[in-house]
Amino acid sequence: MELRFELKHLQLKETFSIAYGNYNKREALLIELSHQNSKGYGECVAIDYYKIDLQYFVLKLKEIKGKIEAQKIIHPKEFFHFLLSLDLHPFLLSALDCAYWDLFGKLENKSFIELNQLPSDNLVESSITISVGDIDKQIQKIEKSSWNKFKVKCKGLDTNTVEKLLELNKNIALDSNASFTDEDCLWLQENINVQKFTYLEQPRPIDNYKILKKESFANWMADEDCQNLDSLDELIPYYKSINIKLMKCGGLTPALEMIKKARELNYKIMIGCMTESTVGISAGCVLTGLVDYTDLDGANLISNDYATGNSVENGKIMLSQKPGLGIDLK
Structure with missing residues (x-):
């Protein structure tokens, strides 16, 4: 080799x-x-x-x-x-x-899916990320998009922003990248309308999650708090959902183990990504038959993708049907 x-x-x-x-x-x-x-x-x-x-x-x-x-x-x-x-x-x-x-x-x-006997029908549609910005511009991007699911980035909590997003009647998740305060989290999880958000991702900095209540109106999702298999037991009282990213946990092999254990612990599961080329996204795509949410828009955000393989088109997961992960360089 x-x-x-x-x-x-x-x-x-x-x-x-x-x-x-x-x-x-x-x-x-x-x-x-x-x-x-x-x-x-x-x-x-x-x-x-x-x-x-x-x-x-x-x-x-x-x-x-x-x-x-x-x-x-x-x-x-x-x-x-x-x-x-x-x-x-x-x-x-x-x-x-x-x-x-x-x-x-x-x-x-043989494809990764064949080798692991994974489901490949009814793959969960991916969200596309809407960057931090003026709420009216964010809404404009959502309304012009051909995607059906959206992850809206925010920096801190603006209740006016929350209300405007909820009025859209779209499939929307919120991701604060750890920028919410304890007070923000209390307001969100006690607000009945917040359950309309698909999930609310990584509200607080790492290890500051004990203000969160799993049994609340907010579907809290752990990202940076959920690094690997060892994180899952500790997070049970606080998070309903977890974001598994291959780079965080160490690859496809540990991701399969994490998915199995997370299912046993009744978590909702998302396969997420960083800003990656089709090389990284192709690997994430093969797990989308096992999860509840998908956020694999990374290659869609770059202008110089250097590979072909599994892909995401307007949110739809498109498997290449080729052996392995189906990756070729351009």
């Missing part, structure tokens, strides 16, 4: 504004694993509020390249156990895990 990697530049179609800041680009690290003329791809991106340093990842890959290339082709779940021995950051672990699933499927001539 051969390992290659390359830093890539993702240019956003327009400024992406969230509570953490404004962004016009993202840096990505593309992983390629190859064997017998088949190539598998994975990706991770630099997210400042997660303190991701792609240059460090490059140095780490140079250090472990020999160990990875010495591995025989084994089942991806076995390969993941090998990756765990390398003490990798979850973002880098995810890129390698996804690349190997893509490669393995191509070598076996």
Whole structure:
């Protein structure tokens, strides 16, 4: 097996504004694993509020390249156990895990869905993100959009904004990126009309969730609070829903475990994404038959996508039907 990697530049179609800041680009690290003329791809991106340093990842890959290339082709779940021995950051672990699933499927001539016997009918439609901004402009974007589901970003709570969004009678979720106060959360979860929002994502900074009540009008969804399998038990009294992102949890292999346990604990589940190319989005798409919500608009937000594969068209999940994760570079 051969390992290659390359830093890539993702240019956003327009400024992406969230509570953490404004962004016009993202840096990505593309992983390629190859064997017998088949190539598998994975990706991770630099997210400042997660303190991701792609240059460090490059140095780490140079250090472990020999160990990875010495591995025989084994089942991806076995390969993941090998990756765990390398003490990798979850973002880098995810890129390698996804690349190997893509490669393995191509070598076996089977899709990830076939290999794991996953449902592929009635895939949950994705939302598209509406950046932080003037509420009237946000509403204008929603009304002009050909998508059916929306995640509206906000910075702090404006009750006037909440009321205007609820009046739209659209499928809308709110994502404050941890910018709500305790008082904001109390107001929301005690307001009967708030149950019209599909979910309210990551209201408070990490580990500040104990003001939240699961049995309230708000469908609180954990994002940064829900990093991996170990988070699930602790969050039960506070969150009804969780956002599983492959980069947070370490890839497709742990995501499957998280989904299984989250179902056992009666969580509602979303597959989410960062700003990613079709490499990252293709991996998320294969899990959408297992979840309640999907937010996989990342590749739709960039202007220089460098891959083809599974995709999202006006919210509809379009599976490529190709082996592995169906990823090819343009």
